[in-house]
Amino acid sequence: MDTSDPRQRLLDLARASGVSLSALSRMIGKNAAYLQQFVKRGTPRKLEEDDRARLARFFGVAQSELGGSQDFSSSSGLRGEWLDVPRLDASASAGPGAVAADGRITGALRFSASWLRTQGLHADRLSAISVTGDSMEPTLRDGDEILVDCTPAPLRDGVHVVRLGDTLLVKRVAAGGGGRIALLSDNPAYRPIECAPGEAEIVGRVVWKGGRL
Secondary structure (H helix, E strand, O other), X not given: OOOOOHHHHHXXXXXXXXXXXXXXXXXXXXXXXXXXXXXXXXXXXXOOHHHHHHHHHHHOOOHHHHOOOOOOXXXXXXXXXXXXXXXXXXXXXXXXXXXXXXXXXXXXXXXXXXXXXXOOOOHHHEXXXXXXXXXXXXXXXXXXXXXXXXXXXXOOOOEEEEEEOOEEEEEEEEEOHHHOEEEEOOOOOOOOEEEOOOOEXXXXXXXXXXXXX
């Protein structure tokens, strides 16, 4: 891998993070083909400073890796201090269920890199989505933002985002016999959802929440 080529470096970072160039283009406020043209056609010849800075913060790398100056003042001054986690145009239902959106990036939430490290979290495995519905009250409320850790791991206690068909749900997950699982709500008004083996996919574990008081 030639890390001296900013176009190849951007492409490698996008592939490693599982994010499309079109989604990254929209994140920095450009048309969907902007970064594809930068990588494949060399247009523009160099990323604008603001765009480069935002991409560098998103990936947690120095701006110099994306074609910026290598001096400290113009390289990523936030590197090692803050990292951006993509906020997706998707919601996890804490209610009867809702069809998930397409998962495109609509913005970012910024977290302290040192805090993420102390929590054992890696920014490239995280995404932020919103909660809809009241089935997880009082733990999660309608409109809360949640941070989802998509690192592959054995199932353990906690709140998870689960894909059931075309629907994203946020629930507690309890393992049963024969590979079955139960999706549990914190609101006692909602009954458990029983799932056959392979029917539900664990997307990730909820590791943080934020919302209005």
